[in-house]
Amino acid sequence: MSGGGCSIVWFRRDLRVEDNPALAAGVRAGAVVAVFVWAPEEEGHYYPGRVSRWWLKQSLAHLDSSLRSLGTSLVTKRSTDSVSTLLEVVKSTGATQLLFNHLYDPLSLVRDHRAKEILTAQGITVRSFNADLLYEPWDVNDAQGRPFTTFDTFWERCLSMPFDPEAPLLPPKRIVSGDVSRCPSVTLVFEDESEKGSNALLARAWSPGWSNADRALTTFINGPLIEYSMNRRKADSATTSFLSPHLHFGEVSVRKVFHLVRIKQVLWANEGNKAGEESVNLFIKSIGLREYSRYLSFNHPYTHERPLLGHLKFFPWAVDEGYFKAWRQGRTGYPLVDAGMRELWAAGWLHDRIRVVVASFFVKVLQLPWRWGMKYFWDTLLDADLESDALGWQYITGTLPDSREFDRIDNPQFEGYKFDPNGEYVRRWLPELARLPTEWIHHPWNAPESVLQAAGIELGSNYPLPIVGIDAAKVRLEEALSEMWQQEAASRAAIENGTEEGLGDSSESAPIAFPEDILMEENHEPVRNNPPATNRRYEDQMVPSMTSSFLRIEDEETSSDVRNSTGDGRAEVPRDVNVNQEPRRDALNQGFVQTVRNNTALSQFNILRGLTNVEDSTAESSSSSRRERDGGIVPVWSPPTSSYSEQFVGDDSGIGATSSYLQRHPQSHQIINWRRLSQTG
DNA sequence: TCTATTTTATG
DNA sequence: ATAAAATAG
Numbered sequence: 001m002s003g004g005g006c007s008i009v010w011f012r013r014d015l016r017v018e019d020n021p022a023l024a025a026g027v028r029a030g031a032v033v034a035v036f037v038w039a040p041e042e043e044g045h046y047y048p049g050r051v052s053r054w055w056l057k058q059s060l061a062h063l064d065s066s067l068r069s070l071g072t073s074l075v076t077k078r079s080t081d082s083v084s085t086l087l088e089v090v091k092s093t094g095a096t097q098l099l100f101n102h103l104y105d106p107l108s109l110v111r112d113h114r115a116k117e118i119l120t121a122q123g124i125t126v127r128s129f130n131a132d133l134l135y136e137p138w139d140v141n142d143a144q145g146r147p148f149t150t151f152d153t154f155w156e157r158c159l160s161m162p163f164d165p166e167a168p169l170l171p172p173k174r175i176v177s178g179d180v181s182r183c184p185s186v187t188l189v190f191e192d193e194s195e196k197g198s199n200a201l202l203a204r205a206w207s208p209g210w211s212n213a214d215r216a217l218t219t220f221i222n223g224p225l226i227e228y229s230m231n232r233r234k235a236d237s238a239t240t241s242f243l244s245p246h247l248h249f250g251e252v253s254v255r256k257v258f259h260l261v262r263i264k265q266v267l268w269a270n271e272g273n274k275a276g277e278e279s280v281n282l283f284i285k286s287i288g289l290r291e292y293s294r295y296l297s298f299n300h301p302y303t304h305e306r307p308l309l310g311h312l313k314f315f316p317w318a319v320d321e322g323y324f325k326a327w328r329q330g331r332t333g334y335p336l337v338d339a340g341m342r343e344l345w346a347a348g349w350l351h352d353r354i355r356v357v358v359a360s361f362f363v364k365v366l367q368l369p370w371r372w373g374m375k376y377f378w379d380t381l382l383d384a385d386l387e388s389d390a391l392g393w394q395y396i397t398g399t400l401p402d403s404r405e406f407d408r409i410d411n412p413q414f415e416g417y418k419f420d421p422n423g424e425y426v427r428r429w430l431p432e433l434a435r436l437p438t439e440w441i442h443h444p445w446n447a448p449e450s451v452l453q454a455a456g457i458e459l460g461s462n463y464p465l466p467i468v469g470i471d472a473a474k475v476r477l478e479e480a481l482s483e484m485w486q487q488e489a490a491s492r493a494a495i496e497n498g499t500e501e502g503l504g505d506s507s508e509s510a511p512i513a514f515p516e517d518i519l520m521e522e523n524h525e526p527v528r529n530n531p532p533a534t535n536r537r538y539e540d541q542m543v544p545s546m547t548s549s550f551l552r553i554e555d556e557e558t559s560s561d562v563r564n565s566t567g568d569g570r571a572e573v574p575r576d577v578n579v580n581q582e583p584r585r586d587a588l589n590q591g592f593v594q595t596v597r598n599n600t601a602l603s604q605f606n607i608l609r610g611l612t613n614v615e616d617s618t619a620e621s622s623s624s625s626r627r628e629r630d631g632g633i634v635p636v637w638s639p640p641t642s643s644y645s646e647q648f649v650g651d652d653s654g655i656g657a658t659s660s661y662l663q664r665h666p667q668s669h670q671i672i673n674w675r676r677l678s679q680t681g
Numbered sequence: 682t683c684t685a686t687t688t689t690a691t692g
Numbered sequence: 693a694t695a696a697a698a699t700a701g
Contacts, residue, residue: 151692289692395692402692408693418689 005096006031006178008089011074012108014101014131014250015059016210017066019168021129022099033093033178034067036060037086038188039079043107046386049379050191051348054199055208057190059249062209072177076185083115090124092183098124101131101250104294105386106301132250133291134158134165134258137298147299150402154295155288168256202348206245206382213246221260226268228279233418235336235351236425241283244383245349247290254287286352293387304390305371307399312406314487316480317369324368326467327358328376330430333466335442336416337361339429346429348382353419357412359396364409365473367480370397407477411470416442432456432463 007026011034014020026032040047048056064074079085086098098119103112116126130136140157141147148154191199207216220241224231231239246252261280268276296303307313326332330341340354350358355377362373374393378384391400398406420426423441427434433441435455440447444457445465452459459465468476 155692285692292692391692400692404691405693 005029006033006093008032008086008093008095008098008178009034010086010098010100011036011063012100012103012250013248015063016213016251016253017063017070018171018210018214019131019253019256020101020171021131021169022101022127024169024172025127025129026097026099027172027175029097031176031178032072033075033089033095033180033183034063034072034175035075035077035086035089036063036188037077037079037082038190039082039085041080042082042111045375046107046378049381049384050195050198051202051380051382052384053190054195054202055206055245055249055382057188058203058208059210059251060188062211066171066210067175070172070175072175073180074185075180075183076188078186078188082111083118086115087119087122089183090119090122093178093180095178096125098126099129101129102136103132104137104298106297106304109298109301130166131253133294134254134287135161135291137295140295147295150400151289151292152402154292155285158288158291165255165258168253168259202382205347205349208245208249208251210246210251213243213251216242216246217252217257217260221264225261225264225283226273226276226279228283229275230279232282233353235340235354235419236428240351242349244385248383248385248388254290257287258284289391290388293385293391296391297387303394304374304386307397308394309399309401309403312397312399312484314484314491316483316487318367320366320368323366323467324372326464327362327366327368327373331464331467332361332366333445333464334361334412334416335423335426335430335433335444336412336420339420339426342429344377344380348380350381351419354425355392356396357410357415357419359393360404360410361412363393363397364477365412365468365470367473367476370394407481409470409474409477413443413470430463 007029009023009026009032014022017023023032023034060074060076067074075089077085077089089095090098098115100112100115103109112128116128119126135158137147140154140161142153142157148157220243224239224241228239231237243252243257247254247257261284265277265280268280296308300308327337327341328345330338330345332338332341336354337358340350340358343354344350344358359370359373359377362368363370370393374389377389377393378386381389394400395403398404416423416426420442421438423436423438426441427436433444433455436444436447436457437451437455440451444452444463445459447455447457457463
């Protein structure tokens with residue numbers, strides 16, 4: 001063992017000193033060098049958005065000051081290759097081991113595996129730990145030892161595991177610092193000048209950093225938690241935990257959340273407080289969804305870019321940049337949707353219910369490709385999280401076995417009265433509707449002219465008419481579905497005739513490019529009620545390139561509407577928003593020509609394909625995973641070696657529903673079978 | 682108390 | 693959409 005040696009503790013999305021198994025192991029073993037490597041280029045398309053980078057910056061500063069008070073500091077490095085940077089850190093500090101906590105997104109799985117291989121080959125001990133989940137994904141299986149494919153079954157199993165989640169660890173009392181005299185920190189740049197103004201507002205609403213996360217947790221547990229079951233779906237009040245960004249960056253451990261919340265539950269159960277007990281169940285269910293997102297990502301590493309069920313493979317998604325823009329700007333004509341999109345832009349945060357509303361509207365009413373929406377969330381959310389967002393969008397889109405029905409359209413008007421019965425939420429974020437009576441606030445298009453006039457609203461002018469009618473959307477959805485079956489039938493026939501061999505991979509070979517519009521829109525036309533004829537594409541879309549999101553972020557900062565609205569999701573109604581001020585998010589990029597190419601997506605695909613041939617055994621990982629905290633020797637950790645994606649959409653077969661996965665979920669094909677019968681029959 | 686009707690929840 | 697739960701009669 002490395003008694004007395006120096007350990008590198010590699011911080012990533014575990015920016016805390018409390019309940020941090022990697023840090024604890026390092027402290028136990030001797031001296032510690034804490035390192036953070038900023039290598040955003042490694043994230044490919046998923047270069048973090050402006051607000052997310054703002055959070056990271058604050059959180060790292062917070063961690064550094066905590067580490068300093070304990071006797072060391074955080075070494076920060078800029079890199080385009082984390083693994084080789086780690087190797088340099090090891091060499092320059094004379095460290096003998098590398099410690100880190102697990103991540104489950106596909107890029108981290110590959111990168112961390114590589115880190116283990118390369119450093120181990122250099123004679124470095126590499127150990128990794130579970131710090132992000134109640135249970136490691138490979139520990140949660142059904143009676144046949146297979147991974148679950150629905151959330152309910154998964155979560156039921158988690159809650160009845162034969163062993164409890166690990167109890168949280170206390171922070172170290174003191175850290176002996178390794179020798180970093182030859183390993184200088186580099187000052188990391190997370191925001192440019194143009195971003196600082198917008199970011200300044202964020203600090204009013206949010207306090208990143210692990211001890212603030214801890215405080216937020218306590219506040220929630222002692223406050224809103226007990227009434228969570230009653231209040232959790234109110235779009236407008238501070239009744240949720242507001243922990244999501246803290247959890248994303250690992251500032252607070254889910255195990256600690258789980259334990260503290262469970263203690264409350266026992267307490268309330270003893271008092272006979274049924275509502276309180278139920279509140280805890282509902283709250284930990286949302287923790288469970290976060291767990292499940294990692295579980296899915298681990299078992300099916302394509303979750304963030306490909307539908308898990310292939311039954312919508314031939315759905316003709318609308319490739320309509322006008323719709324997309326109207327949605328982003330909150331000018332769809334549906335107040336609840338628009339309020340949500342304005343809040344997202346201004347505050348970087350949305351209530352879970354509102355995320356569902358705007359995403360559902362995006363996919364079902366506008367019929368835009370879900371990955372565009374997911375990418376926009378990625379760019380704008382403070383708690384942007386690849387696994388959670390992929391789960392959310394796939395759930396909404398209907399590509400999970402336990403998704404919503406695909407052909408069910410939710411009406412934002414009715415949802416408005418459900419989640420925002422008094423219209424307060426709409427009035428806060430859509431000041432142009434502030435004077436409209438509650439009776440009409442969620443459907444202004446029905447309001448009598450006199451009411452509109454009294455409220456100072458001119459539909460189509462200072463607030464849009466609905467961009468698409470719900471009935472029209474239903475008709476369009478029907479048409480799109482029948483088109484989908486024709487395409488599917490044609491594809492089937494072609495394959496049977498042998499005309500098209502080994503194709504059916506169209507989602508990879510011809511993705512729908514991300515719209516250039518988001519980069520260089522410069523026409524300030526108001527959104528028309530009758531949009532131009534909509535393009536349809538059969539392929540699933542491709543995620544925008546890292547470059548595009550980066551550029552867009554820069555110029556978004558010039559947007560004047562941001563400065564005028566409040567940065568606080570819980571703030572008062574912004575009085576100073578100029579109604580006529582159109583968001584000008586993309587003004588600077590008018591000359592920019594997008595250079596998105598498919599090859600990034602493909603090379604990432606190939607990396608993952610290669611991974612399936614890696615030698616490590618899953619069994620080995622699972623057997624030892626539970627003893628990691630005891631300092632047991634940790635085997636090289638890697639995803640399952642068997643073809644872990646074949647259960648879902650076949651790489652080559654798409655709708656070819658012979659996979660065991662679909663056999664286990666026959667209802668997933670319900671729409672298709674029923675419709676095809678009514679069509680061809 | 683039982684049944685019809687309305688509301689709510691749905692990962 | 694649909695089923696379960698709450699409420700009205």
